[in-house]
Amino acid sequence: MPKGDNLSNASKNEAHSSLQSPTHSALHWFNSFRNRIAVLFGCLLLILGIIVVSYIYNASSNRLTIASGKSLAIIAQSVSNMLSSTLQEREREIILLSKRPLFATERNQEKMQQALDRIKDSYEHYAWIGFANADGKVMVAGKQMLQGADVSQRPWFILGSQAPFIGDVHGALLLASMIAPMDDGSQPRLVDFAAPVYGENGVFEGVVAAHSNWAWVRSVLNSALPKEHDGIEIFIIDKHNEVLYPNALIHSTIVPNNIPASGEFQYNEWRDGKRYLTAMALVDSQVSTDLGWKILVRQPSDMAMSAVHDMRVIILLISIVATLIGVFTAYQLAGALSRPIERLAATALGIKNGSRQISFTETDSRLKEVISLSNSLQGMMTSLLDREHSLVQMNANLEATVQKRTNALEQANKELAELALRDPLTQCFNRLALEEAMTQIFKQAAEDGEAYSVIMIDIDHFKAVNDTYGHQAGDEALKKLVELMHNNTRDGDFVARYGGEEFTILLPKTDSKTAAERAEQIRQIVQDTVIEEIGHITISLGVATYCQSDQRAEIILDRSDEALYQSKENGRNQVSIN
Structure with missing residues (x-):
């Protein structure tokens, strides 16, 4: 063969060897027993880690979603209950006001003016309260606002002349220039x-109405939110799914069409492109007008699931580090393995399939390298099981944390329900609690025929006390009066603030004579008590007792109110019995 041909063949072989070297190098590396063991063991750890991480993450995500959703639903229902309670209390106050003889038959303008001024002062969110006659002319109003104005074409007058009425949220028109803007x-x-006012023989005499400032809803919502609310937002929407609150988002926020049912929760995509966990509750206030309001509570999904996301990162890091350590250890110890490899592989496969009773140390090999590898694999399996146990423990701790938050929310709701029945200044029962107690004691009296009595109390010249000594001194006088009433009544008696400086005492199983004696005792003690900064105050009291002919609990309250006004007309600081 010519010399040139040999050189040519050598070049071709060299080129062919150069082209094949990457593939041959890869195959040569994989053909190494040690490398194969390292790859196999690394894959086994990785698969097992992925399975454990996926299971724990999915289980934790589902449980946290349910717990967070229930928490939002509890907040929504709490806000709904508080709104319903406030609407019922305001409507009852207007209905009771429309039934008072002062508006229905007497219509003494001076007394009406005083009564409306007291009511407006007793509730800070009343922007306006007044009485319009049958022609729609405002005859009397709190602080004389809009007095003499024609309201005959206003919806509240038209609908309120037919039956008790609650109007939806609207902008101020006639009052716009008289009240301050919102925050x-x-x-x-x-x-x-x-509510309509009917005189004698059922003749329509006019309408008693009040305009409540929408700002009161802010205090309701703030009291319902937990201290650490993690991005939780509360919306009030009307029956057309238009936002009523918060004011800043009325025109900029569009509610999704597929909101959850009342008491339920779900994830929703809102118009801002973000995903929120959303819960809804209907405002079922059981008032005369079906407003169709709904409470929506939402929380960004990333905040609702933040604990699970953080846990997933930690678990992934632990899995990666454990996998790298396992691969490195297996690579170092696999060099001397040969015959027992099938047994070790079978053992690894059993572990992969979920068995926890297999041991790597059960081998018949006498080679110290194999024994060493077996012991190392057994140690890694124990470490992996310990990690699995740690992850399960972490999941249990997370569930305990969620349960603790749920219990805290439930306790907060119980406290909110208790606060709804208490007067914030005097800490005695409020008018809503009084109405519930009156209904219960009236029902019991109607069943067993045992009488009970009602004492209506009013502080004499209380406006003069506020004007002379200031409202803080007046507040102290109210609290002192409540303390004296509690100290001079029985454990079963019921003391409540009726409104302003008026209080009511329910005396179960008490006849008229005993009630009058108790009223005179309280009157004398109040008269003799010295109040700091003020001195002495006096009170007027009216007593009424249940009769079997009484058809409603309100009748006894009205009779005690009439007796109270009789005490005032006779010179105050006395007890009158109806």
Whole structure:
């Protein structure tokens, strides 16, 4: 063969060897027993880690979603209950006001003016309260606002002349220039409460109405939110799914169409492109007008699931580090393995399939390298099981944390329910609690025929006390009066603030004579008590006792109120019995 041909063949072989070297190098590396063991063991650890991480993450995600959703649903229902309670209390106050003889038959303008001024002062969110006659002319109003104005074309007058009425949220029109704007600078928004007034023989005499400032809803919502609310937002929407609150988002936020049912929760995509965990509760206030309001509570999904996301990162890091350590250890110890490899592989496969009773140390090999490898694999399996146990423990701790938050929310809701029945100044029962107690004691009296009595109390010249000594001194006088009433009544008696400086005492199983004696005792003690900064005050009292002919609990309250006004007309600081 010529010399040139040999050189040519050598070049071709060299080129062919150069082209094949990457593939041959890879195959040569994989053909190494040690490398194969390292790859196999690394894959086994990785698969097992992925299975454990996926299971724990999915289980934790589902449980945390349910717990967070229930928490939002509890908040939504709590806000709904508080709104319902407030609407019922305001409507009952207007209905009771419309049934008072002062408006129905007497219509003494001076007394009506005093009564409306007291009511407006007793509830800070009343923007306006007044009485319009049958022609729609405002005859009397708190602080004389809009007095003499024609309201005959206003919806609250038209609908309120037919039956008790609550209007939806709307902007202020006639009152716009008389009341201050809201905290965010927007125009004030109002909710109307109205009830017809009927005189003798059922003749329509006019409408008693009040406009409540929509700002009261802010205090309700703030009290329902937990201290650490993690991005939780509360919306009030009307029956057309239009936002009523918060004011800043009325025109910029569009509610999704597929909101959850009342008491339920789900994830929703809102118009801002973000995903929120959303819960809804209907405002079922059981009032005369079906407003169709709903409470929506939402929380960004990333905040709702933040604990699970953090846990997933930690678990992944632990899995990666454990996998790298396992691969490195297996690579170092696999060099001397040969015959027992099938047994070790079978053992690894059994572990992969979920068996926890197999041991790597059960081998018949006498080679110290194999024994060493077996012991190392057994140690890694124990470490992996310990990690699995740690992850399960972490999951249990997470569930305990969620349960603790749920219990805290439930306790907060119980406290909110208790606060709803208490007067914030005097800490005695409020008018809502009084109405519930009156209904219960009236029902019991109607069943067993045993009488009970009602004492209506009013502080004499209380406006003069506020004007002379200041409202703080007046507040102290109210609290002192409540303390004296509690100290001079029985454990079963019921003391409540009726409104302003008026209080009511329910005396179960008490006849008229005993009630009058108790009223005189309280009157004398109040008269003799010295109040700091004020001195002495006096009170007027009216007593009424249940009769079997009484058809409603309100009748006894009205009779005690009439007796109270009789005490005032006779010179105050005395007890009158109806």
